[in-house]
Amino acid sequence: MPTPIIEVSGLSKHYKVPVRQAGLKAATRSLFQRTYNTVKAVDGISFTIQPGEVVGFLGPNGAGKTTTLKMLSGLLYPTGGILNVLGFQPFRRQMDFLSQITLVMGNRSQLSWDLPALDSFELQRAIYAIPRPEFIRTRDEFIDLLELKDLVNKPVRNLSLGERMKMEVIGALLHRPKVLFLDEPTIGLDVTMQRRIRTFVEEYNRHTGATVLLTSHYMADVEALCKRVIVIHNGKLLFDGDLAQLVDRFSAFKTINVTLANGFNSFTQYGEVLNQDSSHVTLRIPREKTPEVTARILAEQQVDDMTVEDPPIEDVIDMVFTQKSAEA
Amino acid sequence: MKRYIDFYLTSIKIALLEQFQYRAQNYFYMVGVIVEPTIYLVVWTTIARQQGGSVGGYTAGGLAAYYIVWTLVRQMNVVLTPYDWENRIQYGRLSMELMRPIHPIHWDVAYFAGWKFVMVFFWIPIAVVLALIFKPALNPTWWQVLGFFIAIWGAYLVRTMIYEVLGLITLWTTRVSAIFELFFALELILSGRFVPMTLLPTWVQHIAYYLPFQWTFFFPINALVGSPAPAEFLTGLGMQLLWILIGVVIVKTVWHFGIHRFSSVGN
Numbered sequence: 001m002p003t004p005i006i007e008v009s010g011l012s013k014h015y016k017v018p019v020r021q022a023g024l025k026a027a028t029r030s031l032f033q034r035t036y037n038t039v040k041a042v043d044g045i046s047f048t049i050q051p052g053e054v055v056g057f058l059g060p061n062g063a064g065k066t067t068t069l070k071m072l073s074g075l076l077y078p079t080g081g082i083l084n085v086l087g088f089q090p091f092r093r094q095m096d097f098l099s100q101i102t103l104v105m106g107n108r109s110q111l112s113w114d115l116p117a118l119d120s121f122e123l124q125r126a127i128y129a130i131p132r133p134e135f136i137r138t139r140d141e142f143i144d145l146l147e148l149k150d151l152v153n154k155p156v157r158n159l160s161l162g163e164r165m166k167m168e169v170i171g172a173l174l175h176r177p178k179v180l181f182l183d184e185p186t187i188g189l190d191v192t193m194q195r196r197i198r199t200f201v202e203e204y205n206r207h208t209g210a211t212v213l214l215t216s217h218y219m220a221d222v223e224a225l226c227k228r229v230i231v232i233h234n235g236k237l238l239f240d241g242d243l244a245q246l247v248d249r250f251s252a253f254k255t256i257n258v259t260l261a262n263g264f265n266s267f268t269q270y271g272e273v274l275n276q277d278s279s280h281v282t283l284r285i286p287r288e289k290t291p292e293v294t295a296r297i298l299a300e301q302q303v304d305d306m307t308v309e310d311p312p313i314e315d316v317i318d319m320v321f322t323q324k325s326a327e328a
Numbered sequence: 329m330k331r332y333i334d335f336y337l338t339s340i341k342i343a344l345l346e347q348f349q350y351r352a353q354n355y356f357y358m359v360g361v362i363v364e365p366t367i368y369l370v371v372w373t374t375i376a377r378q379q380g381g382s383v384g385g386y387t388a389g390g391l392a393a394y395y396i397v398w399t400l401v402r403q404m405n406v407v408l409t410p411y412d413w414e415n416r417i418q419y420g421r422l423s424m425e426l427m428r429p430i431h432p433i434h435w436d437v438a439y440f441a442g443w444k445f446v447m448v449f450f451w452i453p454i455a456v457v458l459a460l461i462f463k464p465a466l467n468p469t470w471w472q473v474l475g476f477f478i479a480i481w482g483a484y485l486v487r488t489m490i491y492e493v494l495g496l497i498t499l500w501t502t503r504v505s506a507i508f509e510l511f512f513a514l515e516l517i518l519s520g521r522f523v524p525m526t527l528l529p530t531w532v533q534h535i536a537y538y539l540p541f542q543w544t545f546f547f548p549i550n551a552l553v554g555s556p557a558p559a560e561f562l563t564g565l566g567m568q569l570l571w572i573l574i575g576v577v578i579v580k581t582v583w584h585f586g587i588h589r590f591s592s593v594g595n
Contacts (some may be wrong), residue, residue, distance in 0.1 A: 075423055077588045093587075098429035110424045112342065114349045119342060124340035127428050129331045246594065 004048035005071065007177060011066050012079035012235075013042040018028040033174045041067040044081065050180075054205055054212040056226035056243070064235040065215045069181045072213070073103040082211035086179060089245055099128060102177040104265045109156075109164070110171055116153045118169040121174060128175035135174065142170045156182035162193030169197060173204060180204075182214045186221055198224050219313040231322055247310045252321045254290045256283045258297060270297060279304075335430060336438045343442025351450075358450050361402055362458070368522065369395040369462060384527040389465030393553045394524055396458050397476075399464070401548050402521075403447040404480040407488045408436045410504040413495030422590070433579065437488055444484070445559035468552050475561055482568035487544040489575020496579065499586030514539075520546025540571040 019037045020030045031067055042064040042254060059065045063099055070076040074097065080181075080199035083090060088097035111120040125135040142148055146166045156164060169185065182201065186194040198221055205212055216222055222243070223227060231239040255274070258267070258281045259271050260308055267281045270293050275282040283291050290308060297303060309318070347354060372391045376383040385410055399460065416422045425432040468476070494511060497504045516522045518532070519541035536542045547564045550556060556564070 073427060075426055076590070083553055091588075095424070095429040098427060101427075103427050105420075108420050110427075112346060114346050115342070119345060122588075123338055123342050126331075126335045127430055129334070134392070249353075 003076055003291070005051045005086060006047075006049040006213070007021045007082070007084040008048070008068075009082040010044045010045045011042055011046070011083055012040065012044050013064075013071060013076060014054075014079040015039045015041060018301065019024050028271050037229070042071070042078075042232075042237045044233070045232060045237040046081075049211055049213065049277075050207070052209045054201075054225050055213065055227060056222035057215045057227040058222065058229055058317060059215075059232040062112070062267055063117055063232050065232060065236075066183055068232070069103065069213065069215065070112055072111055073101060073181050074098065075103070097155045100177055101128070101179045101181065101321070102172040102175070103181040104169060104183065104185050106184035108163070109168060111156045111164070112159045114155055117148075117171070118152045120156070120167075120171055121152075124171050124174045130175055138174055138176060138264045139170070141274060142173065142200075145203065146170065150321055155220055158303060162196075163190060164191045164196065165193065166200075169200060176208060176210075178208075178210055180210055180212045180214075182212060182216075182217055185214070186216060186218055191220075194218060194220065195224075201225060215287075220318065224311075230250060231317075231320060238320065243313070247313065247316050251311055252287055253284050253311060254287055255309045255311055256285055256290070256297070257281070257307045257309070258303055261302040261304040263302060267297075294313065332434070334432065334466075336441075339435060339438035340442030340445075344445060347443050347446040354446060358403075358447065358454060362399055362454055364396045365395040365402070366458070368398075372523070373462070375572045378407045381422065383531070386467060386524060386527070391524075392458075392462035393464035393466040394549055396462065396464050396523070397549045397550050397552050398545070399455065400448070400451060401480055401483065403451055403546060404444055404484050404548075405487050405544055406443065406447065407440055407484065407491045408495065409491060410508045413498045414503060414505075415497075417441055417498055417590075426587075426590075431583075433488075433492055436492065439487070440488070441484070445450060466553060472552055472555075476548055476552040478565065479551045479561075479568070480555060481488070482565060482572070483544040483548045485538055486575065487573045488581060489572055490540055490544075493575065493578050494580055496586050497584045499590055507528065515541050515544075518542060519544055524550075538574075543568045543571055580589055 015038070016036045016159075017039050019035045021025050033060075045064075046067065057065050057068070071078050072085055072090055074093045077091045078268070082170070086097060086100055090092055090097065099158065112119055121139055124130075125132070125294075130138075143152055146169070148163070148166055148170070151159060151163055151191060154168075156167065161166065173180070178200070185201070186197050201212060201214075202225055204210060211303065212225070214221065214225060226233065228243070229243050231241070231246065256271075259279070260279050263278055267276065267283060270281045271289070272286050273281060273287040283293075292310060294306065297306065369391060372383060372386070372395075373388045376386065376388050377392060381387060382390075416425075422432065425435065428435075432458070494504060494508055496508060502506075517528075517537040518539055525536060525542055525546045528536070543564065547568070549563060
């Protein structure tokens with residue numbers, strides 16, 4: 001087993017937030033007596049990531065995903081716990097550490113708005129002290145892969161959101177980082193652009209063996225890139241394992257689609273009917289009853305075709321968070 | 329070292345490219361900056377004339393030289409303000425800059441140094457017009473010109489350090505406007521910006537000598553307009569160096585504590 005590239009143990013980040021009631025009276029009182037609440041953005045999470053892994057980091061808004069990424073990348077100083085990335089303590093922000101990682105935030109830009117992306121790439125070269133031949137080779141390779149040749153000379157402000165994001169990704173990877181922290185890299189992009197960015201990250205991971213930790217609200221990103229997912233909620237770790245295991249563990253139901261050879265029949269005796277027309281039926285069946293129910297349908301009905309599916313990953317994730325919120 | 333030289337040269341190039349995109353904005357900014365010394369110049373020239381041709385040893389031509397050189401020094405003194413620091417934190421720019429394996433202050437120093445070349449380029453025609461109107465008495469030696477060139481870059485670095493320290497306060501307070509306004513009032517009086525230092529009461533001049541302000545305005549202007557003795561000039565450069573070093577130490581200390589408190593808001 002290789003040494004983990006990221007080791008996190010009992011990591012926490014707490015914020016002291018001033019609290020005050022609305023109104024003038026409360027405002028006056030707060031001048032003399034301030035009240036604070038401690039918000040536990042991240043609350044004692046632990047995990048390890050091996051070199052080359054692509055891990056999805058999932059959770060609802062405010063779960064602590066971005067805070068964790070910021071601590072891993074050295075932007076935030078942790079309140080407690082042990083943190084090790086590439087053998088460095090990120091919050092020390094040593095140059096050797098920063099030269100080997102990158103953080104891409106879907107809603108933040110590091111490119112100059114007024115200049116063509118090529119000029120910003122040149123600045124990245126100087127910042128990371130990339131030897132010029134290597135820089136040109138990498139830059140041109142990435143531009144070709146993302147099909148941006150005709151756009152690199154246009155000022156960034158004249159590019160579409162998707163085109164800008166592709167430029168951002170190139171800028172962030174020019175120094176060929178070993179660890180990528182991607183925070184919603186496809187936010188706001190159309191399906192085609194999302195796919196291009198995903199494919200590019202996948203290629204980069206395959207060619208360089210880089211480790212990727214990705215947060216995204218688009219489950220298509222997670223399904224396409226990540227075999228393993230880490231789920232956090234209210235700052236606590238809920239799940240760490242294979243995506244398939246997550247579905248097995250948290251999804252209580254399966255969906256059965258039946259195409260009938262001889263038209264309409266009643267299916268309510270098998271389970272909850274989600275949808276039915278003259279020749280198709282969609283059923284929701286408790287997971288443990290799936291083998292029994294499929295056998296019964298095949299024996300009792302004239303079936304032309306039948307599929308058994310896990311529910312969409314979005315539904316599973318939604319179920320996990322709803323369930324955990326209700327418990328809290 | 330080679331890495332830093334490459335970074336500085338590239339950042340200066342980026343600043344030039346960006347700022348030439350905004351020619352009109354830069355020109356109007358320049359015009360705004362010119363208004364302030366022109367008012368001072370008109371007021372003090374009028375006083376000089378009323379007092380028989382000079383005030384505090386400055387003739388009308390001497391005052392014209394002082395305030396026209398002032399306009400150049402002012403361009404050289406443009407640095408990242410605490411307001412920029414507020415924006416930098418508020419809009420998440422600092423987060424992205426912190427991901428770079430180079431301290432953000434290097435970017436500030438390099439970028440504003442590059443901007444100066446654009447500003448000086450725009451300043452030249454305005455200075456010519458001011459000279460034609462106010463007829464400055466300015467006859468520097470080559471040594472004075474050389475000394476002035478060194479002193480204006482020294483002034484830039486001293487002011488950068490002061491403003492970076494003020495800007496870093498935003499890591500605690502998020503807003504720094506009130507502190508900045510107080511500081512700005514002190515700078516206006518004690519730097520030679522409002523009035524040449526030699527026109528201030530002696531006790532104010534004594535206090536100002538031990539503060540950083542006059543080394544950012546009065547000292548470089550006087551290096552060209554006045555006739556400082558070599559020892560006086562070298563002492564001035566020494567004071568600039570001292571304040572730059574003090575600034576570096578304070579910036580490093582404040583940074584060390586401030587960055588632990590940074591909450592990366594605005595993302």
